[in-house]
Every structure is written in structure tokens, then in C-alpha cells.
Amino acid sequence: MSNIRILAFAGSLRRGSFNKKLVTVAAETARELECEVDLVDLRDFPMPIYDGDYEQSDGQPQTAKDLKARILACDALLVGCPEYNASITAVLKNTIDWVSRPQPGEPSAFKGRPAALLAASMGPVGGLRGLSPVRDIFDQLGVLTVPTQFALGTAQNAFDDDGNLIEPMHRSLVKDVIVELATVTSALRAAR
Amino acid sequence: MSNIRILAFAGSLRRGSFNKKLVTVAAETARELECEVDLVDLRDFPMPIYDGDYEQSDGQPQTAKDLKARILACDALLVGCPEYNASITAVLKNTIDWVSRPQPGEPSAFKGRPAALLAASMGPVGGLRGLSPVRDIFDQLGVLTVPTQFALGTAQNAFDDDGNLIEPMHRSLVKDVIVELATVTSALRAAR
Amino acid sequence: MSNIRILAFAGSLRRGSFNKKLVTVAAETARELECEVDLVDLRDFPMPIYDGDYEQSDGQPQTAKDLKARILACDALLVGCPEYNASITAVLKNTIDWVSRPQPGEPSAFKGRPAALLAASMGPVGGLRGLSPVRDIFDQLGVLTVPTQFALGTAQNAFDDDGNLIEPMHRSLVKDVIVELATVTSALRAAR
Amino acid sequence: MSNIRILAFAGSLRRGSFNKKLVTVAAETARELECEVDLVDLRDFPMPIYDGDYEQSDGQPQTAKDLKARILACDALLVGCPEYNASITAVLKNTIDWVSRPQPGEPSAFKGRPAALLAASMGPVGGLRGLSPVRDIFDQLGVLTVPTQFALGTAQNAFDDDGNLIEPMHRSLVKDVIVELATVTSALRAAR
Numbered sequence: 001m002s003n004i005r006i007l008a009f010a011g012s013l014r015r016g017s018f019n020k021k022l023v024t025v026a027a028e029t030a031r032e033l034e035c036e037v038d039l040v041d042l043r044d045f046p047m048p049i050y051d052g053d054y055e056q057s058d059g060q061p062q063t064a065k066d067l068k069a070r071i072l073a074c075d076a077l078l079v080g081c082p083e084y085n086a087s088i089t090a091v092l093k094n095t096i097d098w099v100s101r102p103q104p105g106e107p108s109a110f111k112g113r114p115a116a117l118l119a120a121s122m123g124p125v126g127g128l129r130g131l132s133p134v135r136d137i138f139d140q141l142g143v144l145t146v147p148t149q150f151a152l153g154t155a156q157n158a159f160d161d162d163g164n165l166i167e168p169m170h171r172s173l174v175k176d177v178i179v180e181l182a183t184v185t186s187a188l189r190a191a192r
Numbered sequence: 193m194s195n196i197r198i199l200a201f202a203g204s205l206r207r208g209s210f211n212k213k214l215v216t217v218a219a220e221t222a223r224e225l226e227c228e229v230d231l232v233d234l235r236d237f238p239m240p241i242y243d244g245d246y247e248q249s250d251g252q253p254q255t256a257k258d259l260k261a262r263i264l265a266c267d268a269l270l271v272g273c274p275e276y277n278a279s280i281t282a283v284l285k286n287t288i289d290w291v292s293r294p295q296p297g298e299p300s301a302f303k304g305r306p307a308a309l310l311a312a313s314m315g316p317v318g319g320l321r322g323l324s325p326v327r328d329i330f331d332q333l334g335v336l337t338v339p340t341q342f343a344l345g346t347a348q349n350a351f352d353d354d355g356n357l358i359e360p361m362h363r364s365l366v367k368d369v370i371v372e373l374a375t376v377t378s379a380l381r382a383a384r
Numbered sequence: 385m386s387n388i389r390i391l392a393f394a395g396s397l398r399r400g401s402f403n404k405k406l407v408t409v410a411a412e413t414a415r416e417l418e419c420e421v422d423l424v425d426l427r428d429f430p431m432p433i434y435d436g437d438y439e440q441s442d443g444q445p446q447t448a449k450d451l452k453a454r455i456l457a458c459d460a461l462l463v464g465c466p467e468y469n470a471s472i473t474a475v476l477k478n479t480i481d482w483v484s485r486p487q488p489g490e491p492s493a494f495k496g497r498p499a500a501l502l503a504a505s506m507g508p509v510g511g512l513r514g515l516s517p518v519r520d521i522f523d524q525l526g527v528l529t530v531p532t533q534f535a536l537g538t539a540q541n542a543f544d545d546d547g548n549l550i551e552p553m554h555r556s557l558v559k560d561v562i563v564e565l566a567t568v569t570s571a572l573r574a575a576r
Numbered sequence: 577m578s579n580i581r582i583l584a585f586a587g588s589l590r591r592g593s594f595n596k597k598l599v600t601v602a603a604e605t606a607r608e609l610e611c612e613v614d615l616v617d618l619r620d621f622p623m624p625i626y627d628g629d630y631e632q633s634d635g636q637p638q639t640a641k642d643l644k645a646r647i648l649a650c651d652a653l654l655v656g657c658p659e660y661n662a663s664i665t666a667v668l669k670n671t672i673d674w675v676s677r678p679q680p681g682e683p684s685a686f687k688g689r690p691a692a693l694l695a696a697s698m699g700p701v702g703g704l705r706g707l708s709p710v711r712d713i714f715d716q717l718g719v720l721t722v723p724t725q726f727a728l729g730t731a732q733n734a735f736d737d738d739g740n741l742i743e744p745m746h747r748s749l750v751k752d753v754i755v756e757l758a759t760v761t762s763a764l765r766a767a768r
Contacts, residue, residue, distance in 0.1 A: 014244035049241060049283045050276070052206035084242070084289050086332035087280065087325050091241045094282035124537070125509050129332075132516075133279050133325050135715065136708070139723040140278035140321075144760065147715040153508070184720065184760075187767035191759065316729070317701050324520070324708075331519065331531040336568065339523040345700070376528065379575035383567065398628035433625060433667045434660070436590035468626070468673050470716035471664070471709050475625045478666035513716075517663050517709050524662035524705075 004185050005036040007071050010080035011092025011134075013043050018120035018155035019080035019127075021163050022174070026078060026118055029171070030178045037078075038070055042091055049090075050097045064098035068109040071099065076185040077115035077143065078178075083130030092134070100141055111142035114188065116181035118174070119151040120158070126151030144188075148180045196377050197228040199263050202272035203284025203326075205235050210312035210347035211272035211319075213355055214366070218270060218310055221363070222370045230266055232259070234283055241282075242289045256290035260301045263291065268377040269307035269335065270370075275322030284326070292333055303334035306380065308373035310366070311343040312350070318343030336380075340372045388569050389420040391455050394464035395476025395518075397427050402504035402539035403464035403511075405547050406558070410462060410502055413555070414562045422458055424451070426475055433474075434481045448482035452493045455483065460569040461499035461527065462562075467514030476518070484525055495526035498572065500565035502558070503535040504542070510535030528572075532564045580761050581612040583647050586656035587668025587710075589619050594696035594731035595656035595703075597739050598750070602654060602694055605747070606754045613654075614646055618667055625666075626673045640674035644685040647675065652761040653691035653719065654754075659706030668710070676717055687718035690764065692757035694750070695727040696734070702727030720764075724756045 008027045010019035020041070027037040045063040048054055071077065082089050099109050115138055119127030128151045138145045150173040152158055158165055165171045200219045202211035212233070219229040237255040240246060263269065274281050291301050307330055311319030320343040330337045342365040344350055350357055357363045392411045394403035404425070411421040429447040432438060455461065466473050483493050499522055503511030512535040522529045534557040536542055542549055549555045584603045586595035596617070603613040621639040624630055647653065658665050675685050691714055695703030704727040714721045726749040728734055734741055741747045 012244075013241065013246075017244070049205065049286060050281065051283070052204075052209070054205075084285075085292060085329045087329045088285065089242065090282050090286035090289055091243070093276075093280065093285055094241060097276050097282055100277060125512060128509060128512070129328070132712070133328075135711070136321070136325075137277045137279050139711065139725075142723045144720070144723060147718045147720060149715075183767065184764065187763040188760065191763035191766060317704060320701060320704070327519070327523065328516070331533075334531045336528070336531060339526045339528060341523075375575065376572065379571040380568065383571035383574060396628075397625065397630075401628070433589065433670060434665065435667070436588075436593070438589075468669075469676060469713045471713050472669065473626065474666050474670035474673055475627070477660075477664065477669055478625060481660050481666055484661060513712070517712075520705070520709075521661045521663050 003036065004076065004182050005038065005074040006030055006076045006078050006181070007038050007040065007074035008078040009040045009042055010082070011042070011089045012082045013091050017082065019082045019118070021159050022118050022120040022152055023078065023080035024163060025165055026174050026178060029175050030182070033178060033182055035182055038074055040067070040070060042095055045095065047094060047098050050094055055101065060101055060103060061098060067095065068099045071109040072107065075189055076181055077113055078181065079115060079134065080118045080120065081127065081130045081134050083119060083121055083127035086129040088130055088133045096137060108142065110138070112144070114144045114146060114181060114185045116146050116177045117149045118177065120155040121153065122156050124153045126153035144184065146180045146184055148177050150174055150177050195228065196268065196374050197230065197266040198222055198268045198270050199230050199232065199266035200270040201232045201234055202274070203234070203281045204274045205283050209274065211274045211310070213351050214310050214312040214344055215270065215272035216355060217357055218366050218370060221366050222374070225370060225374055227374055230262055232262060234287055237287065239286060239290050242286055247293065252293055252295060253290060259287065260291045263301040264299065267381055268373055269305055270373065271307060271326065272310045272312065273319065273322045273326050275311060275313055275319035278321040280322055280325045288329060300334065302330070304336070306336045306338060306373060306377045308338050308369045309341045310369065312347040313345065314348050316345045318345035336376065338372045338376055340369050342366055342369050387420065388460065388566050389422065389458040390414055390460045390462050391422050391424065391458035392462040393424045393426055394466070395426070395473045396466045397475050401466065403466045405543050406502050406504040406536055407462065407464035408547060409549055410558050410562060413559050414566070417562060417566055419566055422454055424454060426479055429479065431478060431482050434478055439485065444485055444487060445482060451479065452483045455493040456491065459573055460565055461497055462565065463499060463518065464502045464504065465511065465514045465518050467503060467505055467511035470513040472514055472517045480521060492526065494522070496528070498528045498530060498565060498569045500530050500561045501533045502561065504539040505537065506540050508537045510537035528568065530564045530568055532561050534558055534561050579612065580652065580758050581614065581650040582606055582652045582654050582757070583614050583616065583650035584654040585616045585618055586658070587618070587665045588658045589667050593658065595658045595694070597735050598694050598696040598728055599654065599656035600739060601741055602750050602754060605751050606758070609754060609758055611758055614650055616643070616646060618671055621671065623670060623674050626670055631677065636677055636679060637674060643671065644675045647685040648683065651765055652757055653689055654757065655691060655710065656694045656696065657703065657706045657710050659695060659697055659703035662705040664706055664709045672713060684718065686714070688720070690720045690722060690757060690761045692722050692753045693725045694753065696731040698730065698732050700729045702729035720760065722756045722760055724753050726750055726753050
């Protein structure tokens with residue numbers, strides 16, 4: 001699986017986000033499996049809320065162009081998906097909507113790209129309900145989302161002070177997601 | 193059904209939004225059925241994208257407080273839901289997330305309130321896939337979303353120059369939604 | 385809320401079903417709130433798997449007609465929804481599909497009827513993912529499904545030998561569901 | 577893509593099922609792309625409705641064992657999914673539930689297997705809402721469902737007397753699904 005490049009981010013702006021922590025752990029796991037990881041923070045890619053009039057007058061924001069370029073430079077996506085009100089966050093939806101806007105002569109940032117999903121929340125269900133709309137959106141965009149996912153419940157107790165997952169089982173479940181993502185990505189890249 | 197007050201809006205910022213047109217028609221239909229309608233435009237309630245750090249430092253934006261007050265002054269919600277990438281729009285999700293943030297000593301803007309959903313799109317499916325996540329979010333918030341909904345396909349051909357729906361069938365389907373919303377709202381209000 | 389009649393059942397055939405236990409507790413709770421409850425077991429309404437050819441030659445099975453009559457004699461539905469493979473059970477879907485088949489001159493068993501959903505499972509998530517497709521199906525059929533629901537996790541430890549819920553919190557969450565269902569049903573009946 | 581073996585079936589029992597017609601066309605398309613296709617009819621694999629007590633006493637039905645063996649002999653799945661009441665059919669859910677029941681010492685029929693989904697219906701939406709629960713179920717079972725799908729609307733007018741799709745666009749959309757399924761399946765097989 002060496003040389004697989006993964007673009008990883010969490011669908012959250014908050015600095016202390018549990019999903020950022022989980023994606024950071026998953027990125028480290030991927031590097032141990034000899035993947036390259038470009039770990040980005042959506043805080044560095046601020047975009048106005050999508051507005052068709054804004055797009056008409058100003059076009060795609062530069063931050064959306066920049067993030068798209070980062071995605072296009074990678075083979076796969078790894079997304080930590082917080083659950084707000086049983087669904088996707090506004091910042092994740094907004095980012096996907098802007099980055100996916102078709103630009104003449106440009107390839108899609110999403111079509112044909114494998115992806116894997118993680119979630120973390122303070123409740124027992126681990127943010128499971130935030131993953132389902134992301135799958136639907138990714139299906140629509142032609143992303144090949146791998147079925148294995150990991151929703152980390154009671155996330156406030158799951159990390160040590162260095163940001164590591166305390167429970168071996170949790171580390172193992174993160175690894176399962178990364179291995180599946182890397183396997184599918186590697187196979188598809190070899191076939192192209 | 194007289195004296196039922198409905199807060200109506202579309203989950204879109206674009207001035208020429210088909211969902212704004214459809215909600216405007218539905219508002220007029222509701223008025224003909226002797227409901228009062230407060231028709232608002234989310235363009236008048238700009239909010240930053242939800243960010244837990246922002247909330248921590250600045251609290252709920254004034255525009256979210258204002259929209260919440262407008263909702264609390266009404267008995268029911270009527271929402272036109274555009275479909276972007278097979279799901280909810282960022283502006284609608286962001287608005288709901290901010291308005292629903294619990295504030296000490298304040299009632300929820302959503303819990304126990306009836307709602308009805310409309311959608312319009314240029315495709316044949318009429319934006320049907322954008323409604324499902326809104327239902328899930330509203331269920332989570334305790335909104336009683338009525339089952340009857342209307343997804344208007346090929347919306348670019350559906351309105352005349354005065355913004356009226358051309359097809360009697362479309363007008364009838366809008367009316368079905370409003371009648372159900374008004375019936376449920378009226379019954380619940382009478383019982384309280 | 386007196387004199388509200390609720391048709392209650394679990395979407396399971398297994399005799400020891402946790403969802404049957406949970407619906408039985410909920411039925412008792414409803415009776416304490418002066419609702420009448422008709423508690424049925426789908427084992428008593430066996431139906432062939434839906435097949436359009438069978439319907440063409442033999443029509444709606446007698447068991448489907450019988451269950452429909454029982455539903456029509458009630459004001460509301462209360463359904464315990466097991467989760468198999470992250471979705472609805474075959475027996476629940478099959479029962480709904482047969483009972484909802486339109487019959488000339490007959491009213492729908494579902495349209496306009498309020499409903500509430502419960503779930504129980506041995507996992508931590510409590511069968512939450514089995515509820516979402518039932519909501520979608522009920523929306524399609526015109527059922528007014530109340531937003532409050534209860535998904536009981538670790539159900540194998542939740543009941544005492546007499547079938548009572550051990551935890552006061554669980555009993556309280558069941559009661560919340562029943563109160564909401566009874567309130568909405570009562571209000572709608574008074575308005576008709 | 578040669579030598580890829582696809583197990584294809586429709587989630588319907590009805591002999592004249594539009595989904596059977598669509599899967600038959602898709603199977604022929606796959607054969608033209610040098611895939612082998614095992615096209616089965618669920619009518620030949622009758623199973624009782626899933627019941628945990630039946631499973632306890634009688635085990636997995638022989639028809640479920642037989643279908644599982646046919647799936648295990650293939651590399652990928654192709655499923656035509658009718659929409660009943662905005663969701664999956666009972667026969668499709670029942671078949672998946674029985675076939676997926678874990679048997680000691682046996683591999684899963686589903687885990688790691690690529691799949692593609694088709695739908696056909698007489699309405700304009702083409703059965704789109706029946707696909708979403710199948711995706712959720714397949715995700716849960718570890719199936720790698722490719723994002724490209726095809727929902728054929730107004731299916732009663734789509735086929736000629738020989739069962740061919742009349743519109744070149746429809747044939748092209750079926751081919752897109754098969755090509756994606758074959759590409760992913762082929763790549764994964766080569767990597768193993």
C-alpha cells in the first residue's frame with residue numbers, strides 16, 4: 001500500500017474537536033501503514049456559505065480551489081464527520097458543495113475517489129447518524145465510500161493527554177478502516 | 193384554521209431561488225385559507241458557519257436570536273428545501289443548527305412545533321432527496337413534520353411571470369400540504 | 385386522553401423478542417394513561433411474502449384484511465421495530481406492504497393515523513438504525529409519526545423476570561413516547 | 577475485465593417485474609463486456625419470513641444456503657431493487673437477512689464483495705427511494721456498493737417486445753453501472 005496519498009480532515013471548525021483528534025490518530029495509523037497523509041484543517045479553508053448569486057458574481061472561492069487542488073493531489077479521502085442534530089455539519093456540507101461545483105475543463109475532486117468515514121461524539125451512539133448523509137452525498141458525487149467505518153462514542157474519555165486512543169479495541173477499529181481504504185485505493189490505482 | 197401563524201422560508205440564499213418562489217406561492221395559499229404567514233428570507237439572517245469556538249466566545253449570533261423569536265411567535269413551520277448534492281443545503285443546516293442551540297431559560301424554537309416541507313428543483317425528481325435529511329433533523333429536534341410534502345420537478349417551467357404555479361395539479365398539491373399542516377397545527381393548539 | 389385506542393405490535397416473529405417485551409411495557413404504560421390498547425402479535429397474522437402475481441390471483445390475504453380491520457378500529461399505531469442488518473425487518477415490511485395495498489372502496493389503514501416508534505436491541509445503539517426506514521415508509525403512507533422515540537440498548541439486561549423495565553429512566557422514556565402519541569392523537573380526534 | 581463473475585437478481589417475485597427485465601438487460605450488457613453472469617430468480621429460492629425461533633429449530637433454509645453458495649462462487653453482485661412504499665421490498669430484505677446469517681466456519685456471502693444497484697418503476701422517480709435502504713444494509717454487511725446506479729422511470733414504456741431498452745440513453749446508463757462494477761471488481765481481484 002506504499003505511496004497511497006490520503007487527504008484527511010474533520011468536518012468541524014472547533015479547535016478541540018474530537019473528530020479532529022480522531023482523524024489525527026487515523027492519519028498516524030495510515031502513515032504507519034506507509035500511506036502519505038495530507039492532514040488539513042477546515043479552519044484554514046474558510047468559505048462563505050454557498051449562495052448561487054455569490055457564485056455567479058465571484059465564482060468559486062479561492063479556498064475551495066485550493067482544497068480541491070489538495071484533494072486532486074491525493075488518491076483517497078478520509079473524513080471525520082461530527083453529528084449535529086442527527087446529521088452532517090454545515091461546515092462539512094458547505095465545503096463539499098463549494099469544492100464540488102463543476103468548473104469548465106476541470107476534473108471532479110470527488111468522482112471515482114475512494115473515501116472512508118470516521119465519527120466521534122460524546123454520546124453512546126458515537127455520531128453514527130452523521131455518517132449516513134455523508135454517504136448519500138458521496139454516492140451522488142461518485143465517491144467510492146468503503147463500507148467499514150468507525151463511530152467512537154463517549155469520545156471525551158477515549159483519548160489520553162497526547163491525543164492517543166486509550167483502548168486497544170478503538171485503535172484496532174481505526175486500523176480496520178484505514179486498511180480497507182488503503183486496499184481499495186491501492187487496487188484501483190494499480191488497475192489504472 | 194383561522195389565526196394559525198406559519199413561519200415560512202426557503203433554505204436558499206439565491207434571489208431567484210425556485211424554492212423561494214414555491215414557498216411564496218404556498219404562503220399565499222395559506223393566507224387564502226386564513227392562516228397568517230410570516231415569510232422570511234434567510235438572506236436577512238446571515239450567520240457565520242457554526243463553530244463551537246465562536247459560540248464559546250461570542251454566543252449565539254443576533255440573527256439566530258432574531259429568527260428564533262420569529263419562529264417562537266408562530267405556531268408552525270413551512271420550509272422550502274433545495275437539494276444540493278442529494279442532501280440539505282449548508283445554509284439551511286447552518287440556520288437550524290444555530291437557532292436550535294440551547295440557551296439557558298429559553299424554550300426550544302422547534303420542539304413540539306408542526307412543520308411541512310416543500311422542494312423544487314430543475315430535475316425530474318424535484319429535490320426529493322433533499323427532504324429526507326431535513327425530516328431526520330426535525331425528528332431529532334422534536335418537530336412534528338407532517339407526512340404530506342410536495343417536490344416540484346422541472347421548476348424552471350412551473351411558474352408564470354407573476355410567480356404563480358401554472359399547473360392546477362401543482363397548486364392542488366401545494367394546497368394539500370398547507371391543509372394538512374393547518375389541520376394538525378390547529379388541532380394541537382386547540383388541545384393546549 | 386381517555387378513550388384513545390392504540391394498536392400496538394412488534395415487527396418480530398420470535399416469541400422472546402425484546403421488542404415484544406418493550407411494546408408490552410409500553411402498552412401497559414398507555415393503559416395507565418387511560419388509553420385502550422389492542423396488543424397484537426404478528427405471529428397471529430402470517431402472510432406470504434408479497435408477490436404481485438399472488439395478489440393478482442388470490443388478492444389480499446385474509447390475515448392482512450384482519451389486521452387492517454384491527455388498525456381501522458384504532459386511532460393510533462405503536463410499533464416496536466427490531467433492527468436486522470441496520471434496517472427494517474422483513475416481517476414488518478411485508479406486513480405493512482400487504483396491509484397498505486389499496487382495496488377499492490376501502491379507506492387506507494395508515495393515512496392520517498398518528499404513530500410512535502420504539503426499538504430494542506442487544507447492542508449499545510438500541511436499534512436506532514431500524515427506525516429510520518420505518519419513518520420513511522410511514523411518511524410515504526401518510527402516517528403522522530411523532531418525533532419522540534425510544535431505542536433501548538443492551539435490552540438483554542433491561543427487563544426483570546416479570547417483563548418490567550428495571551431502570552426508572554427507561555420507564556420514563558417509554559412514557560414520554562406514549563404521552564406524545566396520546567396528546568397528538570387526542571388533539572386530532574377532537575378536531576375531527 | 578474478462579472472467580469477472582457477477583451474481584445478478586431482482587428483489588421481486590412477480591414474473592413480469594420491470595426490475596427483472598432491467599437486470600436481464602444489465603446481465604446481457606455485462607456479458608458483452610466479457611463478464612460471466614449468473615442470473616437468478618428469487619422465485620427459485622423461496623424462504624420463510626425470517627423468524628429467530630424457526631432459525632433456532634430448523635437453521636438456515638436450504639434455499640438460503642444454495643443462494644449463498646451461488647453468491648460465493650461469484651465476484652460481485654448486481655441487484656435490481658423495486659421500491660414498495662418508498663423502501664426495500666420484503667422479499668429482498670428477507671433474502672439478504674437469511675443469506676447473511678452467520679454460520680460457524682463459513683465466510684460471509686457479502687463482506688468485501690462489490691455490488692451495483694439498479695431500479696425500475698412506473699413513476700417518474702424510477703424507484704430511487706428503494707435504493708437508499710439497500711445501500712445502508714449493504715454498508716452494514718461490508719459490501720462495497722459502487723456509487724453509480726441507475727433508476728429507470730416510466731418503466732412500462734422503456735422496453736420493446738424483446739425486452740430491450742428502447743432509449744440509447746438508458747442503455748448507456750446501464751452500461752455505466754456495469755463498467756464501474758466490473759472495473760472495481762477486477763481491480764480488487766487483481767490485488768488479492
